Amino acid sequence: MPELPEVETVRRGLAPVLVGSRVARLDARRPDLRFPLPERFGKRLVGQDIVRLERRAKYLIAGLSGGEDLVMHLGMTGRFTIVHGGEVDRPGDYIHETGPDPAHDHVVLHLSDGTQVIYNDPRRFGFMVMMPHNERPGHALFAKLGAEPLSDELTADYLASRALGKKVNLKAFLMDQHVVAGLGNIYVSEALFQARLSPDRGAASLADRRGRPTERAKLLVDAIKDVLERAIDAGGSTLRDYRNAAGEKGEFQERFAVYDRADAVCVTAGCGRKIRRAVHSGRATFYCPRCQR
Structure with a gap:
């Protein structure tokens, strides 16, 4: 399972593409990953601007302009692919073509500039949940987490x-x-x-x-x-x-x-x-x- 450095590496690769972008369309190609996808997933995401992309422990957290957070966990085999215009583009070091087995492309974010952010997960141990940003600290996923190791909390x-x-x-x-x-x-x-x-x-x-x-x-x-x-x-x-x-x-x-x-x-x-x-x-x-x- 990816550990903190791997998740942080993914965050740094996704942030330049996601932050400041608007979700124009969502393709959820199955109803669940490890858990069911969020209720009304498309309605809650489409039209939202992604205002930040954070990491807490091994979770990626996309902050949305409407006040909710999209929390994502990679599980054992989850990965993100970024495709622009159907061709390889490299605005940073992280743009690349779709992975070798698109059958496992379960969730696709279509951004307003035409970029696709594809979540691929063969084993489906990853998950995505949504919650109000101000309720995140008390949510079951986060409430009991200890100090963030790269923060000033860990002394x-x-x-x-x-x-x-x-x-x-x-x-x-x-x-x-x-x-x-x-x-x-x-x-x-x-x-x-x-x-x-x-x-x-x-x-x-x-x-x-x-x-x-x-x-x-x-x-x-x-x-x-x-x-x-x-x-x-x-x-x-x-x-x-x-x-x-x-x-x-x-x-x-x-x-x-x-x-x-x-x-x-x-x-x-x-x-x-x-x-x-x-x-x-x-x-x-x-x-x-x-x-x-």
């Missing part, structure tokens, strides 16, 4: 306050979307390696007895932000189906320090130990037994 003090007294390990703690929103399996492994923290270390070690952040919390915050920013700069990571809005593979997987590198030698100079693979809550974890304590 050492915040992590310490959430970790105090916790009985879980760092891997489980960071994978909890109620703690850090949008941080997934790949980037948790990479951030823990960069912070030199074992995934099995107790989350409570991020706070001292008074609830103040330890040095580990500070290192972890810096590592999370750095890993995510580098992944976004690289266009995300390609595992199986992921493509950015240009149909291009991300490149960050070529820079993994630990993820999916079981039995490979640690990248730390002079370490020499092999990366280990473990399973935490059904998810694979990769770490260096020497560098991470």
Whole structure:
């Protein structure tokens, strides 16, 4: 499933095309994706200007001039294609031809300038919902989300306050979307390696007895932000189906320090130990037994 950097890469590709455009027509070619499409979907979208395109955790959010938000989730195989005039156009780096199997083109936005924005999803694990913008913070999808990792919300003090007294390990703690929103399996492994923290270390070690952040919390915050920013700069990571809005593979997987590198030698100079693979809550974890304590 695409993680935060992949979704942010898609957002940056779509934003120049969508923001400031008007929806002239909607083709909803089936009634549902993972969930039913919004009621009166076409009537609520057609004629609306898209005034912003945001990301919260792994959700893309198109703000509409009428006061509603269109919330989109890519699921496992969802992707957007942008077509202009039936030909390849490149006003940015993200315009490209329709994907290879149009049978899975389930939703098509026709913009007023003739551009088509096509949502393709072979497995249909993605979804689209609509809600009033002012009700979004309290909606079930968003109400319990934790701090946005690339925002000023994620600080050492915040992590310490959430970790105090916790009985879980760092891997489980960071994978909890109620703690850090949008941080997934790949980037948790990479951030823990960069912070030199074992995934099995107790989350409570991020706070001292008074609830103040330890040095580990500070290192972890810096590592999370750095890993995510580098992944976004690289266009995300390609595992199986992921493509950015240009149909291009991300490149960050070529820079993994630990993820999916079981039995490979640690990248730390002079370490020499092999990366280990473990399973935490059904998810694979990769770490260096020497560098991470």
